[in-house]
Amino acid sequence: MISFMLNNEVEQISDVPPDLTLLNYLRENKKLTGSKEGCASGDCGACTVVIAEKNDSGKKLEYKAVNSCVTFLSALEGKQLITVEHLAKGEELHPVQQSLVDFHASQCGFCTPGFVMSMFALYHQSNEPNRDDVLHALSGNLCRCTGYRPIIDATLNACHNKQPDKFDLEEERTLAQLDALPREQQGIDGLYTPKTRQALANLKRNHPDARLFAGSTDLALESTQQLKTLNQLISVSQVPELNVLQEEENGVRIGAAVPLNKLKPLLLKHFPMLDELHWRFASMPIRNQATLGGNVANASPIGDMPPALLALNASIVVDNGENKRNIDINSFFTNYRQTQLATDEWIESIFIPYLPQDSISRAYKVSKRMEDDISAVCAVFNIEFDDKHQITRISSGFGGVAATPIKAVELKQLEGKNWAAKSTYELGTEILSQAFQPIDDVRASAEYRQKMITNLWRRFWLETNPSTARIQTRVISHA
Numbered sequence: 001m002i003s004f005m006l007n008n009e010v011e012q013i014s015d016v017p018p019d020l021t022l023l024n025y026l027r028e029n030k031k032l033t034g035s036k037e038g039c040a041s042g043d044c045g046a047c048t049v050v051i052a053e054k055n056d057s058g059k060k061l062e063y064k065a066v067n068s069c070v071t072f073l074s075a076l077e078g079k080q081l082i083t084v085e086h087l088a089k090g091e092e093l094h095p096v097q098q099s100l101v102d103f104h105a106s107q108c109g110f111c112t113p114g115f116v117m118s119m120f121a122l123y124h125q126s127n128e129p130n131r132d133d134v135l136h137a138l139s140g141n142l143c144r145c146t147g148y149r150p151i152i153d154a155t156l157n158a159c160h161n162k163q164p165d166k167f168d169l170e171e172e173r174t175l176a177q178l179d180a181l182p183r184e185q186q187g188i189d190g191l192y193t194p195k196t197r198q199a200l201a202n203l204k205r206n207h208p209d210a211r212l213f214a215g216s217t218d219l220a221l222e223s224t225q226q227l228k229t230l231n232q233l234i235s236v237s238q239v240p241e242l243n244v245l246q247e248e249e250n251g252v253r254i255g256a257a258v259p260l261n262k263l264k265p266l267l268l269k270h271f272p273m274l275d276e277l278h279w280r281f282a283s284m285p286i287r288n289q290a291t292l293g294g295n296v297a298n299a300s301p302i303g304d305m306p307p308a309l310l311a312l313n314a315s316i317v318v319d320n321g322e323n324k325r326n327i328d329i330n331s332f333f334t335n336y337r338q339t340q341l342a343t344d345e346w347i348e349s350i351f352i353p354y355l356p357q358d359s360i361s362r363a364y365k366v367s368k369r370m371e372d373d374i375s376a377v378c379a380v381f382n383i384e385f386d387d388k389h390q391i392t393r394i395s396s397g398f399g400g401v402a403a404t405p406i407k408a409v410e411l412k413q414l415e416g417k418n419w420a421a422k423s424t425y426e427l428g429t430e431i432l433s434q435a436f437q438p439i440d441d442v443r444a445s446a447e448y449r450q451k452m453i454t455n456l457w458r459r460f461w462l463e464t465n466p467s468t469a470r471i472q473t474r475v476i477s478h479a
Contacts, residue, residue, distance in 0.1 A: 002188055003181040004076035006030070007086040008170065010177065013073060018190030019223045019230035022075070023047045023068035026083060034084035034113045035068055038142075040224035042067040042217055042286055043372060045141030048114035050121050052080040052167075054178060061171055063124040064261075064288040065117055067140065070220035071289065072213070074193050074235040078181055080174055082167075084113040087120060089166050096120050096158045103154035107145040115141045118284070119155045124167070129159050139371040140283025192234045197241050201321020203234050204344055210234045212346055214242070214257040215289035217282070218298050241319070241348050242293065251353040256293020256346070263292060270354060274308055277363040277380075281305070283372040293347045299337045299404065302375050302443075306333070306405035308363055310397030311380035312352050319348040326351075333404035359384040360464045364456045368443070375400050376444035377452040381460045383419060391415050391424070401436040401449055408435040425461040429454050 002013045016025065026032045026049070038046035047069040052061045063082075066075070087094035093101070096119040106112045115138065122129055122137040129137065134155045143151065167174075187193040192210070194200040203210065210232035213219045222228045236242050242257035245266055252270055254263050260281060268275055281287055281304045295305045296316065306329075314329045318341060327340050334340060341347070355361065361382040367373040378399035384392045391414050396407045410431045417424045438449035 001182065001186065002073050002077050002191075002193075003183075003186070004078065005080040005174070005177055005181075007080075007082060008174065008177070010181065011081075012182070014188055016073065016188065017229075018072075018188065018233045019220075020073060021069055021220060021224065022049065022066075022071040022073060022081075025073060026068060032083050032085050035117075036110055036113060037069055038110070040069050041221055042070040042140075042282070043142070044111070045114040045118065045283070045285065046111050048117040048141065048285055049084075050082040050117050051075065052082060052174070053078070054175065059175070061124075061167075061174060063121045063167075065121040065137075065140070065285045066288055067217070067285045069224060070217050072191065072216045072220065072233065072235070074187065074191055074233075074237070075216070075289070077186055077193060077238075078178060078183075080178065082117075082120070084116050087116065094120065094165060095161070095163065096123055096155070099154040099158035100151070103150045103157065105146060105150035105154040111141060111143045115143070115151055119158060122155065123159055123162060123165075128162075129156070131156065134159075136279060136371075137284055139279075140285040142372075187235075190231055190233065193238055194234065194236070195238050195240075197239060197319065198321055200234065200236060200239055200346065201344075204321070204346070207232050207234070208343065212236055212297075214291040214294050215259060215286075217286050217290045218294060218300075236346065242346075244349055248351075251351055254292050254350050254352070256297070256349055257291050258293075260287040260290050260292065260295075271308075271312065271352070271361070273361045274363050277304055277308060277365055277378075280365050280367070280371055280373075286372075292350055296332070296350065297339065297341070297347050299333050299339050301336065301402060301404055302378070302400045303405060304365065304375060304378060304399065307378045307380045307397030307399045309350065309352065310405060310407045311361065311363075311382040311395050312355070312397075313382075313395055314350055314352045316350055317348045318342075318345045320344045320346075324348065330407065333406075336403040338404075355382070356384055358386070362460050362463060364459065366452050366456070374443065377401060377438075377449050377456070379453065379456040379460075381457070383464075385419065388418075389420060390418055398436065398453070400443070401438040401453060406436070408432055410435055419461075420465055425458070428457055428461070432457050 036046035038044035048065050049068045050063050052063050055062045192203050212234050214237045237257045242255045244255040245258050295303045309329050316327045316332050363380040365375050366377045367375050380397040382395045386392050394411050432453050438446045440446050
């Protein structure tokens with residue numbers, strides 16, 4: 001049984017297919033049709049809903065926008081689900097809805113419920129948002145007729161004139177209701193939600209064909225896009241060992257089930273060069289669910305985070321309930337969508353060592369859109385120096401250029417050379433021009449990808465060159 005609150009009413013679900021998406025549950029089972037299906041892949045945002053859950057202190061609610069089309073029902077356990085139908089207070093529109101009306105920010109209206117819910121989630125954040133915050137909050141919502149300016153203006157207006165809404169006034173009551181939800185017999189037949197490492201190991205042993213997931217933003221596509229039936233699913237999102245997020249003596253440890261938005265403060269504290277790579281990872285609703293462990297485990301050659309982990313010399317901790325082992329990220333990916341994981345294992349955590357003081361790193365992503373898009377090419381470089389600015393260690397990571405995320409090991413030829421020397425840049429260019437054999441696909445041609453590899457190397461050298469040759473190489477302006 002899965003217990004949660006639908007608005008302010010307790011719901012208990014037991015007799016549904018394990019791969020039923022939240023969107024289909026709302027539209028077909030509950031007849032709440034405000035949330036729309038536009039893409040069935042978490043790209044357009046028409047299906048956006050908000051999930052509220054207790055924060056780490058347990059005394060406040062956190063509101064997060066998610067894509068209901070790629071969310072399985074286990075994500076609701078112990079939480080409150082809010083849809084566009086629940087915002088108004090009788091005939092009185094919620095402030096974000098009224099602001100959309102006032103700023104003439106809706107035309108055909110198909111995308112509007114999704115925008116409303118992303119705005120609602122932002123409305124409930126503690127800090128007053130600026131324009132960039134609004135752009136990020138709406139990054140997962142697409143509109144094809146209104147244009148974004150009035151929607152952005154409406155969001156700023158609502159959030160800058162915030163007044164307590166009915167959800168604020170009912171927060172204590174909601175927290176009490178969430179605490180009172182049944183905790184026994186969680187999960188449903190075919191959709192299992194283990195709470196311990198041993199329970200997960202037992203489920204893996206008893207259901208060897210079951211698919212593991214945390215955020216489901218990738219796995220759900222097999223159901224919504226490929227129309228596969230997923231009869232056995234195991235959610236790992238509530239296993240404590242997979243939710244670790246901590247600073248250790250020599251690096252950062254990130255549990256495999258920690259959502260990308262939750263790990264952001266700790267990750268960027270120690271690796272600030274990953275900021276753009278993080279906020280350009282899909283969209284806000286996806287990052288509220290997607291996990292670092294999932295991005296590694298699916299072994300996609302165009303995943304955003306594996307190139308960074310390769311360049312930062314991370315290691316992967318895997319577990320089977322009895323034994324754990326560490327796998328160097330450099331040997332983890334074995335072939336297209338294949339890894340060193342044994343059939344009885346799962347990823348427990350990812351360890352990223354701290355960077356030495358004398359090092360420089362950059363991460364670059366090339367895609368057709370700034371946000372909510374997959375890389376055509378991703379490149380991450382990390383160089384360590386001695387006191388003479390000679391390279392003592394160089395590592396890299398690339399996505400979109402091979403069958404797996406991959407590093408250019410041949411760049412080790414640059415070790416011992418002066419980073420500022422043009423000859424160092426030229427040797428690196430020669431190495432990278434021959435390092436990979438990218439392919440043509442819908443995102444980019446092989447020729448384009450090859451050119452991007454060397455262009456990004458040039459950009460890295462120009463941006464980090466300590467001489468007077470440094471030039472500005474990054475201008476961002478959108479929406």
